[in-house]
Amino acid sequence: MSHAKDLPIFRLQFYLTAPYACSYLPDHVARSQVAAPGNLIDTGVYGELVRLGFRRSGQHVYRPRCDGCRACVATRVPVAEFEPARTQRRCIKRNSDVVLRLLPLTFDEAHYRLYRRYQEARHAGGGMDQDDRDQFRNFLLQSRVDSVLAEFSLAGEVIMVALVDKLIDGLSAVYTFFDPELDKRSLGTYGVLTQINLARKIGLPYVYLGYWIDACGKMAYKRSFQPLEGLVDGRWQKLD
Numbered sequence: 001m002s003h004a005k006d007l008p009i010f011r012l013q014f015y016l017t018a019p020y021a022c023s024y025l026p027d028h029v030a031r032s033q034v035a036a037p038g039n040l041i042d043t044g045v046y047g048e049l050v051r052l053g054f055r056r057s058g059q060h061v062y063r064p065r066c067d068g069c070r071a072c073v074a075t076r077v078p079v080a081e082f083e084p085a086r087t088q089r090r091c092i093k094r095n096s097d098v099v100l101r102l103l104p105l106t107f108d109e110a111h112y113r114l115y116r117r118y119q120e121a122r123h124a125g126g127g128m129d130q131d132d133r134d135q136f137r138n139f140l141l142q143s144r145v146d147s148v149l150a151e152f153s154l155a156g157e158v159i160m161v162a163l164v165d166k167l168i169d170g171l172s173a174v175y176t177f178f179d180p181e182l183d184k185r186s187l188g189t190y191g192v193l194t195q196i197n198l199a200r201k202i203g204l205p206y207v208y209l210g211y212w213i214d215a216c217g218k219m220a221y222k223r224s225f226q227p228l229e230g231l232v233d234g235r236w237q238k239l240d
Contacts, residue, residue, distance in 0.1 A: 009045050012036065016065055024216045025071065033065040043145040047167035050074075053231045055210055056165075056174065058142045064211065072211040074231040075239070076170065077192075079199045079207060081227050088193055088224070095190045098159070103149045105141045110158045111149070112136050114177060121180035140175060147174070150194065152187070160187045164195060170206030171199045192225060212239075 012035050022028035035041060035049060038059050046054075046061065053074040054063045064072040084092065112133055119128045131139070140149075145165050152160035160178035164171050173195055178187040196207050212222045212230065222228060223239070230239040 009048050012040060012045075017062075019067070022066070024213050024218070025069075028066070028069060030064065030066050030069075032062040035061040038144060041144055043166070044168065046145045046165070047169060050167060050172055050208055051169070051236075055172075056143075056145075058139050059144060071213045071215065073213070073239070074208070075210065075212045075222055076206045076208045076229050076236070077196055077225045078227060078229060079170075079196055079205055082196055082225065084193060085224065085226070088189065091186045091189050092193060095185055095187075097154060098190070099153045100194060101151045101153070103151055105143060105147055105149060105163075107133070107137055107141060108158075111151070111161050114158055114161065114179065115140075118177035118180055150191070150198075152178075152191070152194075159185075160191055162191045162195065164198075167204075167208070170204045170208055171195050172208040173210065189221065189224070196225070 014033050014035055017032045017034060019029045019031050022030040035054060038061070041049070041061055046056065049061060052063070054061050055074075056062070063074070066072075115136055116131070119131065128139075140163050143165070145167075147163065147165050150162040150164055151158060152162075159182060160176065162176040163174040165174055166172075173192065176188060176191045178191070192207070192209065199205075199207050206229075209222050209225070209228075212219045212228075228239050229236050232239075
């Protein structure tokens with residue numbers, strides 16, 4: 001029988017980054033706790049880390065560890081309890097003409113062009129709006145876990161792509177980008193609803209949505225997926 005210290009997650013090391021400007025709260029300084037080495041973080045280990053509040057960006061696995069701030073709350077949707085609200089049902093109906101394909105992590109020029117349009121419209125000046133193809137590949141197409149690209153098309157044109165990790169206990173929504181000119185379709189909401197539906201179909205209990213910050217308007221949409229659970233003081237509990 002293996003001892004706990006021999007299991008991969010117990011052989012990981014964790015280190016704190018230097019302080020950097022917070023992406024979500026103005027005038028705040030952030031720090032991250034990073035898990036290493038990356039070659040030990042496979043799907044099983046990563047799933048355990050996600051339950052502890054970690055996320056990934058490319059092959060970097062991290063969680064917020066800011067000095068004097070605990071605003072970031074890891075969130076997940078319990079699939080069996082979720083029922084779409086009226087506005088979400090309308091969103092599903094509005095996008096009934098959208099075609100979904102699940103694809104391996106391979107480069108597609110149409111995906112890259114859509115990514116650049118999204119970054120330039122939604123995050124201009126943030127740095128990612130200048131990402132070249134290699135940076136795009138490193139951010140979205142490098143993974144040591146079980147990952148797919150969910151591609152959404154309308155009349156043969158790609159309008160949204162979501163990077164999704166499949167964990168033992170759920171799907172993890174890593175990153176989504178979409179056509180910024182199709183505001184009326186609420187594509188971000190539709191992408192999350194689709195992942196909840198996929199998790200339900202394959203019998204996974206959760207969809208992990210990443211971090212929510214009460215004071216950050218960009219994250220307010222996550223509260224619309226009820227019941228929403230958050231990792232608070234080391235325990236997953238419903239967020240009021």
